[in-house]
Amino acid sequence: QQKVQQSPESLSVPEGGMASLNCTSSDRNFQYFWWYRQHSGEGPKALMSIFSDGDKKEGRFTAHLNKASLHVSLHIRDSQPSDSALYFCAASDNNAGAKLTFGGGTRLTVRP
């Protein structure tokens, strides 16, 4: 079983809509979480990190972390076609970011 699991595998939302992505860890040592985004033909790029319980907002992106359940989510409001990409959740057991464990990814498509 993968230590970091993402759902759904794929998601389609209309332009301007809200996209919600989920991630759950099965390893209690993982306390630090990142969201990465990968456009076709490029390497993944970090969107945001979340290390504390609660919400963290950066522009149209909001991450939520519940350490008790090891669940983290990413919500994208006012989705744009340029948000269409593969989104990865990643976790580490130290905040240096070294040795991240990645989830399988969620493919987001934003329909114009």
Place this chain on the structure above:
Amino acid sequence: DAGVTQTPRHEVAEKGQTIILKCEPVSGHNDLFWYRQTKIQGLELLSYFRSKSLMEDGGAFKDRFKAEMLNSSFSTLKIQPTEPKDSAVYLCASNPGTGAYEQYFGPGTRLTVL
């Protein structure tokens, strides 16, 4: 600042060949990672270096995969001999190594083994 550089961007090899992929991390970064990305397995860690020392060498990849960090600004990943199942995108990433910093990824090398 220059990001992570990977060469070549595309590589086609015959089964049994030896190929070498190259990576230049962000200047000043201490951690370097090699990943393999496939649709089925996702992102798999192949090797992890800290200050040029090998910290982790992915168990399943040890026999034909060898990563080296020749100096702080250059790393190679050698696959010998290649097999068709090695067809994937190989990504290199670097990280400053201290504090809560992100990993910076290169654009990847797409390897096709015939």
